Amino acid sequence: MLIHDLTADECRDVLRRAGLARLACERDGQPYVVPVHLWYDDDHNCLYGFSTVGQKVVWMRQNPRVCVEIDDIDDPNHWVTLVVFGAYEEIPDDAAGRTVRERARLLFEPRPEWWLPAAARMPSHERHATVVYRIRIDRVTGRRAARNRAQP
Amino acid sequence: MLIHDLTADECRDVLRRAGLARLACERDGQPYVVPVHLWYDDDHNCLYGFSTVGQKVVWMRQNPRVCVEIDDIDDPNHWVTLVVFGAYEEIPDDAAGRTVRERARLLFEPRPEWWLPAAARMPSHERHATVVYRIRIDRVTGRRAARNRAQP
Numbered sequence: 001m002l003i004h005d006l007t008a009d010e011c012r013d014v015l016r017r018a019g020l021a022r023l024a025c026e027r028d029g030q031p032y033v034v035p036v037h038l039w040y041d042d043d044h045n046c047l048y049g050f051s052t053v054g055q056k057v058v059w060m061r062q063n064p065r066v067c068v069e070i071d072d073i074d075d076p077n078h079w080v081t082l083v084v085f086g087a088y089e090e091i092p093d094d095a096a097g098r099t100v101r102e103r104a105r106l107l108f109e110p111r112p113e114w115w116l117p118a119a120a121r122m123p124s125h126e127r128h129a130t131v132v133y134r135i136r137i138d139r140v141t142g143r144r145a146a147r148n149r150a151q152p
Numbered sequence: 153m154l155i156h157d158l159t160a161d162e163c164r165d166v167l168r169r170a171g172l173a174r175l176a177c178e179r180d181g182q183p184y185v186v187p188v189h190l191w192y193d194d195d196h197n198c199l200y201g202f203s204t205v206g207q208k209v210v211w212m213r214q215n216p217r218v219c220v221e222i223d224d225i226d227d228p229n230h231w232v233t234l235v236v237f238g239a240y241e242e243i244p245d246d247a248a249g250r251t252v253r254e255r256a257r258l259l260f261e262p263r264p265e266w267w268l269p270a271a272a273r274m275p276s277h278e279r280h281a282t283v284v285y286r287i288r289i290d291r292v293t294g295r296r297a298a299r300n301r302a303q304p
Contacts, residue, residue, distance in 0.1 A: 033174055
């Protein structure tokens with residue numbers, strides 16, 4: 001099996017295809033990781049997400065340092081995995097945040113099914129308790145494994 | 153869509169089927185998350201893993217508090233996700249750790265392909281730089297989403 005580090009271009013390709021990701025945050029030395037759906041904004045080198053206000057949002061408001069893992073695992077010998085270090089930033093639901101929210105909405109739009117459920121299950125009077133956020137990417141590393149399937 | 157919390161029994165069922173998981177650790181307020189393969193030990197309520205000595209092992213030696221996320225995602229409306237809070241514990245490669253390592257080996261054995269690559273790519277003189285560890289489970293929460301596929 002060959003394992004090699006991804007180049008910056010290869011990392012960006014994986015980010016562009018991303019949807020499902022795992023987002024890790026921490027509080028008082030306790031890490032917390034959950035599956036989320038994120039969309040990559042190539043021009044601004046960040047990932048956008050949409051969430052109800054639950055534990056992860058509360059924690060990320062306290063400590064914005066996060067880690068995102070994105071992967072594509074076919075089998076134990078054929079996989080790509082990306083680790084992103086970055087900072088959580090909430091987009092305010094006001095005039096100042098309007099441009100950024102609109103940009104995020106355009107990224108979400110082609111795959112609305114991935115973010116609608118979180119909001120859809122809430123009573124309408126609580127829908128304001130959802131946030132749009134972005135992860136500003138500080139550093140990305142990626143690895144790819146491949147082995148000829150004919151090999152033992 | 154219906155989302156419901158899993159019972160303790162349902163959580164154990166997911167743990168028993170687990171293999172691929174995402175393990176989050178942290179250092180100095182910076183979370184880190186990577187894909188790993190873990191095997192559940194029902195009798196001892198822990199997860200066993202096998203790893204080369206890299207960043208995650210170094211970090212978990214410093215702060216053993218970890219979070220493991222295990223999921224089974226068919227599509228946005230049909231998924232199960234489990235979040236495990238626990239403590240990292242390295243199994244010593246000596247007489248004291250022998251019984252536990254043997255137990256872990258028996259759990260790994262049915263699916264050797266998932267842990268061999270990590271060791272297989274190392275030169276034989278460096279294979280001692282691998283560790284067997286377990287995550288002692290403190291708390292598990294799980295959720296399941298389901299929607300009739302005929303619904304819009």
